[in-house]
Amino acid sequence: MIVLFNFAFWKMHPPNCVLMSVLLMIADGLIVHGPSGPLVAPLGSSVVLLCYVNELLVMEDLEVEWTRTDSETLVHLYQDGESRPESQQQEYRDRAHFFTDQIQHGNFSLRLDNLRAEDEGRYTCRVHSQQDSGETVVQIKYVERLLVSGSDEFMSVGEDVTLSCSVDSHITPEHIEEVSWRKTDGDILVLLFQNNKTLPDSSDEQYRDRAELFTAEIPKGNFSLRLKSVRIEDKGVYMCLVFAGGLSANATVVLERLGFSVSHIMVLILCISASGSALLLCCLFYCRSPYKGINIIICCTSFGT
Template identity: 25%
Template structure:
């Protein structure tokens, strides 16, 4: 074998080896709520869909089975993981402009994970790939809480687990400031609105079982409003902070009632410093009624006596004798 043949063989071997490797792209991050449908984007490098031989959507924890597999111009249901059957499809089955994006319907928290899109191009005999981290959270709880001025209030919020990186408690009318912010294992007072300084705390600073509930002390009517609890979860195998939105875990509408008037009120709405009700009050009312009746009776009797004429005095004995 001459030198030229050897060099040509080596060149082809290197080319085929390089072509067999997938070109990696930057990982994307997508967050969605349970029950929604989501699109995981992926696009081949050229516009010729006929050059796409294989499309594979996979997730590492699924083993040898796929989220979706397309080979020889048709889908391959035999190698599809059961949990994705009848729930996934390509956004464009014609794959125009190289679009091989995946549609995943009715997502659940079990669908969270890193998805890899791999495409084998017939023209270049090479693979291209991209990865997407999908985070699926349950819809946020919405609660309504009513409290009296001066009370301490517990605004509940619980993350899926205690693998928590950041916590944000906010209220829309505070604009850029927060009710409370916890980042990198410490509170951030610079990001806190002045009206909440020294009045709020986490119910459990260790955040066991994902508990990030907020304690709000000595509430006033100015504290009424809608509070939102957001949490950043730590992602495995990622050292840098991802530029993604936090998960909205809980929404709470707090109503704070104004202070009671001086003296307060009883459960029946009577003032505490007024006449006590109950049996004693009924006896007092009955006594007053008797007095009124007696007074009316005396007045009537008095008027009757005034109308009757006075009787003549009886005749004395001498008058009787003269008559005889």
């Protein structure tokens, strides 16, 4: 709003300035505010595109329109006192939402859910009211594409287990600088992938020759870890940490103990079937002894006849 005040004119012609009083107002239109700069958000997250005014508007005939600046694609529309989701383009259906309870207070911001790479770009918020109209532009400058996910696993002593770790498919393997698997208890390095190759010699001694990646799956963003001959002490929390393009992300996997391995259970059943309680004791001893082969031979020799 610009205010002009002419003192000389007032002194020379005071009677003629009564209607003007002292002020001459020149309107600039409705001022619509947006964020102070471009937005950066992770892939799959929700982001709020700010759009608001600092004055109360008459709700009657109020219309707010969000469009993609580059294509004029309609992202969302508020009209006749309510949101109009049926007017949205398909790619924004169920993803773009007004804060409807805030519109009466001049807040026309938009929440965009499940952010996609193609959502990068400029968005225009146009506000039309009885008094005036105005607009602001919001830019989603960069969608961080690095997402890492995993899932918990159960282990059986003596068997192999797979700890899952998947990197979002927008990141190509050549852009992944490093993937490290660590056991969080004591920050023990289980396996390291760096410069497009696995470095098994970097593994802590207790995991050397027991940890490996699925090489054929790496181009698909699959950095799951196969841990061979699982031991009781392997139980715990493991972290898959990924570095790519100056970004980092991680996923944790909890390895829980399920019980005896299948081979242990089969030996136990065999012992029960063969000779009853005596062999059962022998088999339990077998399950706990480091000399399993010798013990089972002794058991079968002693109680088989």
